[in-house]
Amino acid sequence: MFTTVLVANRGEIARRIFRTARSLGLSTVAVYSTADARMPFVDEADAAVELPGNTPGETYLLAELIVEAAVRAGADAVHPGYGFLSENAGFARAVIDAGLTWIGPPVDAISSMGSKIEAKKLMAAAGVPVLAELTPAEVSADDLPVLVKASAGGGGRGMRVVSRLEDLAAEIDAAPAEALSAFGDGTVFCERYLAGGHHVEVQILADQHGTIWAVGERECSIQRRHQKVVEEAPSPLVERIPSMRAELFEAARKAAAAINYVGAGTVEFLADDAGRFYFLEMNTRLQVEHPVTEETTGLDLVELQFAVAAGEQLPANPPPTVGHAIEVRLYAEDPSNDWTPQTGTLHRFEVPPSLRVDSGVVDGSEVTPHYDAMLAKVIASGPDRTSVARQLAGALERSKIHGPGTNRDLLVWILRHPAFLAGETDTGFFDEHGVGEKLDDGVVRVSALAAALGDAAGRVGPVRVPSGWRNLRSQPQRKSFRVGDAVHEVEYQLTREGLVAEGNVQLVESGPARVVLRVDGVRRVFDVASYEGLVCVDSALGSVSLTPVERFTDPALQVAAGSLVAPMPGTVIRVGVQIGDKVTQGQPLLWLEAMKMEHTIAAPVDGVVGELKVEAGQQVEVGAVLAVVGEEA
Incomplete structure (x- = not known):
């Protein structure tokens, strides 16, 4: 049995594997990029080795650097996690050649599934x-x-x-x-392409002695940009069709046997509403969504990976699936703006302790453009699907997530959507139902008022006089906040009779962190947190992030009309126009890559490309002017 495990990954993946390793008494080694030096997974390891650089290509994708780090730190085993080099046969071979235990499938199995074209031929021959x-x-x-x-x-x-x-x-x-x-x-x-298909996958676990488990199925059909957002076990589709589970499990075991598979893996299928299914791919690694299988079987899949790698034999059959589990992926992104990733400091990350949270971030973590936009996986489990969805939605709604924008409100909306609760969860979910609802304008207005009152209370000096108080009535106090593209202006006065503001609102009490208002006769508590350039207001009505609007703007920060600015830091991967080209509103002009996603930058108006300030391969910062589209004249 090995004693020290290097995890060739980062963030929540590394933390998840460290957790099981510690429970087994194993020592842990982390590798980290320069950008990740202050991330929590680095401190949680017993030893850590820096990989100089920021991007994956400079760090986590360099097999030779990681093997060298393992040897230098005294590790005798390597766990690849999921993503990066986890399905790289060359990396697995390098680990084994260095005399280390590879906690993953055989090199040949990885190679055979590495090409989707060749994998489909193999599966067809095996009867899948x-x-x-x-x-x-x-x-x-x-x-x-x-x-x-x-x-x-x-x-x-x-x-x-x-x-x-x-x-x-x-x-x-x-x-x-x-x-x-x-x-x-x-x-x-x-x-x-099955436009209304269901993404259903089977968790496989196989040992070195010929035992192959099909450890339940998961449905991962709600996706954006072909990436999963909500995952659950068991699958609502499979639950509806009596014969489908046995057929899926048999196909998955055939797939594993065809390549002499060992370890944890996932066989993914695309299914239609009638239960007909087709092989998509086999992931020769642990999956991001493995917690829902753990929550419904009681297994620790990482512990079983360690056991299989050490040569232990699995029991003849896996435990049965009991109850239901749902996982949502909390992304730093704006779903209403083409899923644009968000970056910056995560000032506060607080999720109710009733849930399982697999996260790579803590209060103060920096969300950078170098890696995936996922902040955490939030998982709930219970006896039935409806109660689990309700529990998860309520807990997410009460979470305090301050900093970059997230898809939290979208996740709550999905979990409460009638189609989701009815199990109608195909891959066209967002195409059919949209991407959530805008926050109610009334909630934004009253939250902005709470933010202004909290700010005023925080500025009070040693004399306890409310901000803006006058012996005689005068001008109201005014403060402006930006929420998305809209600007909300708050006007209020604190008089002898109390608060004077828009709507039926009375002030009960106020402080810099807590404002209590009576809104339409109902007492409401607003928690107010102020940061540099950001005010976050949490209440039972919803969470609102407000950007204070300065009264006087710096002319140097203004950009010319028609300018296309970078919505996030990234790399220009393609430029589709030249100076002087006529373009129409909405026409793609160039493409940015950031946080493992490709983003299209389109013309804001009809006109002519007057300036082009970037070229392919160039790194840009958020807010940088990329091009200017002006009138033809």
Whole structure:
């Protein structure tokens, strides 16, 4: 048995594996990039080795540096986590060649599943149902919609849904560039796309003695940009169709046996409403969503990975699935603005202790543009699906998450949506139902008032006189806050008779951190937290993040009309126009890559490209002017 494990990963992944390692009495080693030096996973390891640099290509994707770090730190085993090099056969071989225990599947198994094209051929030969591969030249109108897909990909990178034949050539040109950037392999292929399909996967665990477990299934159909947002076990679709579970498990075991699989892995399928399913891919690693399987089986899948790697034998059968579990991925992103990632300081991260939280962040963590936008996985479990969804939604709503914008409100909306509660969770969920509802304007206004009153209370000096108090009535106090694209101006007066403000609102008490108002006769408590350039107000009505608007702006910070500015730090990967080109509003002009996602920057108006300030490969900071579109004249 090994004694010291290096985890070749970061964030919540590393923390999750460290937790099990410590419970088994194993020592732990972290590797970290320069950008991650202050992240909590680094301090939680018994030893840590820096990989100089910030981007994955400089750090976590360099196999030789990680193996060298393991040897230098005295580790005798390496766990790859999930993502980065976890499905890289060359990395697995390097670990084994260095005399270290590889806590993962055999090198040949990783290689055989590394190409989706070759994997589908193997699975078809093993009797696993597959969707036929299509070459771009043979795609016809009858085949539409089709999915253009990276052969070496994962996590939605290098994927394009094509619904019109005239768009196919452009998407086949674009997908390889993204795939090459993400995986170092630009090979793509086409297959038929099930627009209303269900993403259902089976957790596999196999030992070195021939035992193969199918440890329950998960449904992960609610996705954005082909990346999962909500995952649950068991699958609502499989629960509805009596014969489907046995057929899925048999197909998954066939897939594992066909490649002599050992360790934890996941066989992913795309299914229709009738229960017909087709092999998508096999992930030769632990999955992000593995906690819902753990919560419904009582297993620790990481502990079992350690046991299998040490040569131990599994019992003949896995434990049964009991109850239900739902996991949501909390992302630092703006769902209403094309899922744009958000960066900055996470001032406060507080989720009710009733939930399981697998997170890579704590209060004060910095969310950088270098890595995935996921902050945490939040998991609830219980006897039935409806009660679990209700518990998870309520706890998320009460969470205090201050700093970069997140998809928290969207997650609450999903968990309470009638279609979700009815189990209607196919991959077209957002296309059919939208991406949530805007925060009620009345809630924003009263929260802005609470923010202004909390700020005023915080400025009171040694004499306890309310801010703005006068012996004779005069001008109201005014304060402006920006929420999204809207600016809300608060006007109020504190008089002998009490608070005078818009609406039926009375002040009960106020302090810098807590304001109590009576709104339409109902007592409401607002928790107010002020940070540099940000005020966060939490109440039972909802959480509102407000940016104070300064009365006087710095002219040097203003940009010319028609300017396209970078919404986040990132790398320009393509430029689609030249100076002097005529463009129309909404036309894509250039593309940015940040936080493992590709983002389109489009023309704000009809006009002519007057300035182009960037080129492909250039790094840009948030707010940087990328181009200027002006009138033709």
